[in-house]
Amino acid sequence: xxxxxxxxxxxxxKRGQDVALRCDPISGHVSLFWYQQALGQGPEFLTYFQNExxxxxxxxxxxxxxxxxxxxxxxxxKIQRTQQEDSxxxxxxxxxxxxxxxxxxxxxxxxxxxx
Amino acid sequence: KQxxxxxxxxxxxxxxxxxxxxxxxxxxxxxNLQWFRQDPGKGLTSLLLIQSSQREQTSGRLNASLDKSSxxxxxxxxxxxxxxxATYLCAVKRGLQGGSEKLVFGKGTxxxxxx
Numbered sequence: 001x002x003x004x005x006x007x008x009x010x011x012x013x014k015r016g017q018d019v020a021l022r023c024d025p026i027s028g029h030v031s032l033f034w035y036q037q038a039l040g041q042g043p044e045f046l047t048y049f050q051n052e053x054x055x056x057x058x059x060x061x062x063x064x065x066x067x068x069x070x071x072x073x074x075x076x077x078k079i080q081r082t083q084q085e086d087s088x089x090x091x092x093x094x095x096x097x098x099x100x101x102x103x104x105x106x107x108x109x110x111x112x113x114x115x
Numbered sequence: 116k117q118x119x120x121x122x123x124x125x126x127x128x129x130x131x132x133x134x135x136x137x138x139x140x141x142x143x144x145x146x147n148l149q150w151f152r153q154d155p156g157k158g159l160t161s162l163l164l165i166q167s168s169q170r171e172q173t174s175g176r177l178n179a180s181l182d183k184s185s186x187x188x189x190x191x192x193x194x195x196x197x198x199x200x201a202t203y204l205c206a207v208k209r210g211l212q213g214g215s216e217k218l219v220f221g222k223g224t225x226x227x228x229x230x
Contacts, residue, residue, distance in 0.1 A: 004158075031216060042119075042204055042220030043159070056217065091158060095216070102147060102208055102216055106159040 002026065004107035006092050012113045013082045021077045021110045025094030032075050033104060034067055035091040043091050049075060082114045117142045121205055121221035128195055129229050136190040136224045138205030143183050149218065150179050150190050151204040159204065163190070195228045202226070 005024045013019050025032050031050055035043035036059075045059040051072035060067070064083075069075040079086055089111050093104040118141045128134055138148070147166050151159040163172045163179040165188070171180040178191040192199060202225045206218040 033217065035218075035220075040222070042206075042222045043218075044220070045217040048217055059217070093159075103149065103161060103164050104218060105161065106151075108158040111156075 004092055004094055004105055006090075006107040006110050008110060009108060010111050010113075012115060015082060015084060015114055017082055018078065018080045019082055019112065021079075021090050021112070023075045023077070023092030023107060025073065025075070025092070026096075026105055027073075029094035029096045029105075030072075031095045031102075031104075032069055033093040033095075034075070034077050035093065036061075037089045037091055037109070039088075046077070046090075079112075082112075084114050087112055087114045117145075117207060117209060117219045119205060119207060119219050119221040121203075121224050123224060124222065125225040125227075127227040127229065130195060130197060132195050132228075133191070133193050134195055134226070136192070136203050136205075136226070138188040138190070138221055140186045140188075140207050140219075142209070143186050145183065145207045145209055148179075148181055148188050148205065148207045150177075150188075151206065153202045153204060153223070162203075192226075195226075197228045197230050200226055200228050 007022045034046040037043040047067045048056040049069040064080045066078045089109040091109045093106045095104045120139045122137045149164045150162045165172050165181045176193040181188045202223040204223045206220045
């Protein structure tokens, strides 16, 4: 079946612009995660949803970062007033706790470059 | 705070060699450990998932072991091939008591298999 999809795949923004990144999880997956991966580093957790509820947002680096999943399926990660340090690959993952418990399936990522 | 370390950071081997990648974590209260593969510019592909109650998992030429008490996991790749060239990431999920389902990643080992 279809995997996790993300759009756009690449985004170039000028410093100060707002951006919105979209994630379509695997159909029926309850849990959805956002991670940020800087060049040469491992992914770092940003936030986690179970259905439409945002249960953990401890990894969001500042109040410029906001995520939502209003209907418990598609999620959007929004970054306001982008800064150069926001340049990274943003990865989305989904999981279904009762299926191979908590195994996370990742999308291809959105590469954000802030100029 | 959970910290995950992967050694070595980079590894170059000739085709056909057997090799071992290492992962260590500081907090042994984990629920599971996943090994991922990441190709340049791509998302993460799950290779193996080991539950905390398990000692090892095998898939084809890959074998992952887990020693939870010592905070270590290894990924063994038999008869390496040029197509195995990628970055290998290790990630742990903490125990269910604690709320968050996030994964904590190491920085990865970049593997190059030379023909």
